[in-house]
Structures are given as C-alpha cells and as structure tokens.
Amino acid sequence: PGDKSSTSRLFTCDSCIVEDKAAQSLLNKIIHTSLVNTTNQVEVLQRDPNSPLYSVKTFEELRLKEELLKGVYSMGFNRPSKIQENALPMMLAEPPQNLIAQSQSGTGKTAAFALAMLSHVNPAKKWTQCLCISPTYELALQTGKVIEQMGKYYPEVKLAYAIRGNKLDRGMKLQEQIVIGTPGTVLDWCSKLKIIDPKKISVFVLDEADVMIATQGHQDQSIRIQRMLPKECQMLLFSATFEDSVWKFAERVVPDPNIIKLKREEETLDTIKQYYVLCSDKEEKFTALCNIYGAITIAQAMIFCHTRKTAGWLAAELTKEGHVVALLSGEMTVEQRAAVIERFREGKEKVLVTTNVCSRGIDVEQVSVVINFDLPMDKDGNADNETYLHRIGRTGRFGKRGLAVNMIDSKHSMNILNQIEDHFNKKINKLDTDDLDEIEKISN
Numbered sequence: 001p002g003d004k005s006s007t008s009r010l011f012t013c014d015s016c017i018v019e020d021k022a023a024q025s026l027l028n029k030i031i032h033t034s035l036v037n038t039t040n041q042v043e044v045l046q047r048d049p050n051s052p053l054y055s056v057k058t059f060e061e062l063r064l065k066e067e068l069l070k071g072v073y074s075m076g077f078n079r080p081s082k083i084q085e086n087a088l089p090m091m092l093a094e095p096p097q098n099l100i101a102q103s104q105s106g107t108g109k110t111a112a113f114a115l116a117m118l119s120h121v122n123p124a125k126k127w128t129q130c131l132c133i134s135p136t137y138e139l140a141l142q143t144g145k146v147i148e149q150m151g152k153y154y155p156e157v158k159l160a161y162a163i164r165g166n167k168l169d170r171g172m173k174l175q176e177q178i179v180i181g182t183p184g185t186v187l188d189w190c191s192k193l194k195i196i197d198p199k200k201i202s203v204f205v206l207d208e209a210d211v212m213i214a215t216q217g218h219q220d221q222s223i224r225i226q227r228m229l230p231k232e233c234q235m236l237l238f239s240a241t242f243e244d245s246v247w248k249f250a251e252r253v254v255p256d257p258n259i260i261k262l263k264r265e266e267e268t269l270d271t272i273k274q275y276y277v278l279c280s281d282k283e284e285k286f287t288a289l290c291n292i293y294g295a296i297t298i299a300q301a302m303i304f305c306h307t308r309k310t311a312g313w314l315a316a317e318l319t320k321e322g323h324v325v326a327l328l329s330g331e332m333t334v335e336q337r338a339a340v341i342e343r344f345r346e347g348k349e350k351v352l353v354t355t356n357v358c359s360r361g362i363d364v365e366q367v368s369v370v371i372n373f374d375l376p377m378d379k380d381g382n383a384d385n386e387t388y389l390h391r392i393g394r395t396g397r398f399g400k401r402g403l404a405v406n407m408i409d410s411k412h413s414m415n416i417l418n419q420i421e422d423h424f425n426k427k428i429n430k431l432d433t434d435d436l437d438e439i440e441k442i443s444n
Ligand SMILES: Nc1ncnc2c1ncn2[C@@H]1O[C@H](COP(=O)(O)OP(=O)(O)OP(=O)(O)O)[C@@H](O)[C@H]1O
Pocket: 025, 028, 029, 032, 033, 034, 035, 036, 075, 076, 077, 078, 079, 080, 081, 084, 103, 104, 105, 106, 107, 108, 109, 110, 111, 112
C-alpha cells in the first residue's frame, strides 16, 4: 500500500496540478542520456580528516575487476564524472566508508553506487549482500537497468527486484546477491517474510533521499530497514537536493558519514535581455508573439503558460500560423513528456509550449528565447521569483546571451513584473511589438 503514490502520472486537483516529485525525478533520469555539464567544484567533508583524500581520474586506478571495467567501458564511460572522482575511492575503500552524497540529477550518482555494489559482491555466496532502496517502482526499475548493464560481463552476480507484484513465499531464501526495491516490499522481505537476512547485508544504498522523504511512510520504513542491518554494513545515501529535512534524515540513516556535495550551476540574469509587452488579453498576446516571430529569427523558444488550457490553445494557434510546435501538457505520462523533450532537444520542433509544472527541473540548454505568456506566480498570486530565474536563467548559459519577453495583460501581472524587478534589482524594459524596427533592435 505504501507504493500507491509511486505512480508516474500527475494528479489533478481543481485547477492546479500537484506534481509528483518522483515523476520529475524519473523524467530527469530518462532525459539525461549523458552527463550534465558542470563547472562547479566538488566539496568533500571527510569523517577522518587525517586520512589522505583520494580522488581518481581514471577507472583503472580503482583496480576494478576486469568484468566490471569492461562493463563500465561498454557503457561509453571514458573517465569518472566529477562526483565519481571522489565518491568511488571512498565507496571502494577498505574498510568500507559511509557516504552521503548530493548532486543534481545527471551527474553520475546512480552509476557510482551501481559500481560500488557490484564491486563488493562475492558471487560465490548465494545470498543477498547488497540492498538498495528507491522511492518508487519505476525508479527502482531504472536503477536496476544500470546495474544490469554495468554487470553485463559479470553474469555470476544476480539481481532481484523487491517491488509490488513480485510475490515470493515466506521462508524461501533469496539467492540474488543484489536486491533493489521500494521500502515497503524490502521491509517485508527482510522482516515478515524473512526472504532476506538483513544481518548478511554488507552494502546498503538509499537512493533519491529527497523524494523518499516526500512520500508518506517511506522515511519510517527506511529507518526500520536500516536498524536491522549489521553495524559494519556500509551505508550510502544519495540525494539531488539537500534541504534541512533531507539532511536530518540522512544523519539518522548514515552514521559517521563522509560527505560529498556538488553545487548546481548558478543561474543568472546578468546575460539576459529582459522585456515586457503590454496587451489587453490573450488574443493580443498572441498577436504580439507573432509580431516578434515576424521581426527576428528565433532558433528555439520556450513559451510558458499558466494553465493547461491556455497552453493547448496557444499551441493550436501557433500551429495554424505554420509553426512546428511541441506541447508539454499535464495529462501526459512521464514517458510521453520525455519523448516531447527529446524531440525538442533534437530540434525537430522549434517552439515548446508548456505549463510550469511540466517543465520544472528540466534543463533544455539551447533555448535562445523565453516567452512568459503568463508570468510565474505562487498560489497566493505573488511573483514566483525562483521560477522566473529558472525559466530565464537557462537562456543565457555557457556564454550565450538570452532574450526574455514577458506578456502583461492586467494590473495584476504588471504588479508581478514589478515585484520581479524589485527582487532582482533589474529593470525590465518595455517593448512595443507594433514597431518592427524596435523589435529588430532587441535581437542585436
Ligand atoms: N563516468 C561517466 N562517463 C560518461 N557518462 C556517464 C558517467 N557516469 C554516468 N554517466 C551517464 O550520465 C547520465 C547520468 O548518470 P546517472 O544516472 O548515474 O546520474 P545521477 O546523478 O544518478 O542522476 P539521476 O538521479 O537522474 O539518475 C547517464 O546517462 C549515465 O549513463
């Protein structure tokens, strides 16, 4: 029953859409087919500050089993990612060290602990030695896939999934050395059904800790599992974000940890030209948008709308005008959304119309223009500055100059715009979209 919330769809409540954190996380996993770029430095906090700080630049230095090194290279990995440089030596050290690691999605965490689990397993022993818990069924499957790929040349090591629907009889002993699953089922297998002997676990991984604690009941189940493990069991915890609540949870689950953090790339408005356009309704906003498209060349644009209805309408209008439009909408499954984002990334569509909930947490870096067809606001109707920065901040990354246009159609939206100006202490200039010459100027 604890897995009910683990569906990858979205829930609709009145006019708002409550996004499942797990769905976002899954979406990020699916669309990150390669490492995310980062120029930030890894922060390392060692439990024992006197022991030397190892970091590796190659996989060879880790003295992995031949079978695993082959597996790593077969996945196209040439060298460890930033976080792996530090995390892998700690995870593979003798005696084993505990680790709490935080870095955004796509930086190589899953690959790191998959490798650690595979390295620690003794294939001659036919019982479960490594246990990994994930917040949802889908996330567990996704992680399992990575372990399977990496262990491709190491077929003696077997993997089992402790997820709903996978029914096993009480008292039977699991022979698979690695088990990955959701907290409820894993807890059942360890306690009620006694399929796994928790005392024989030597590596425990808790993945997506931030998503985990957002789900009712998962936190307690995770702690109950952890309490059954032997003291010398290696404990590893991973999270994409690190709020206080995650931190408190991590400290309960991982005793004496080493800590590794990799900050997100800063988002900035410094390299972005920001404008606003005055309109009276959504039809006028659409006309203004067409005028902008008529005056300047736009490689790729993202257009944000407040509701699903507006997004659908706008996508249809743009299509009528001959644009090739991609639409991200709330009723789509994670897989459908991943496919839309992938197509947009490949440049198959030049315009992406989306509501905010659908696009949160997604990095599409090649966008040159962002249009706020509706301004971002919180549930009280105030400016949502963080979302504004996240929408716009992506256009000016990696040395490119971005362009952002805000559509204003009421006193309220003007008010939000003013709040945003105040918050970032940057003036947003007015643009007259009836004046083609003026629009042309902004693209220079
Ligand atoms: N050392 C590496 N070299 C090249 N690619 C890598 C390396 N490590 C991981 N990758 C690839 O980068 C992508 C992201 O890695 P991974 O899934 O491990 O990151 P993550 O931090 O766990 O993110 P998420 O939580 O979203 O899964 C994957 O496609 C993975 O195959």
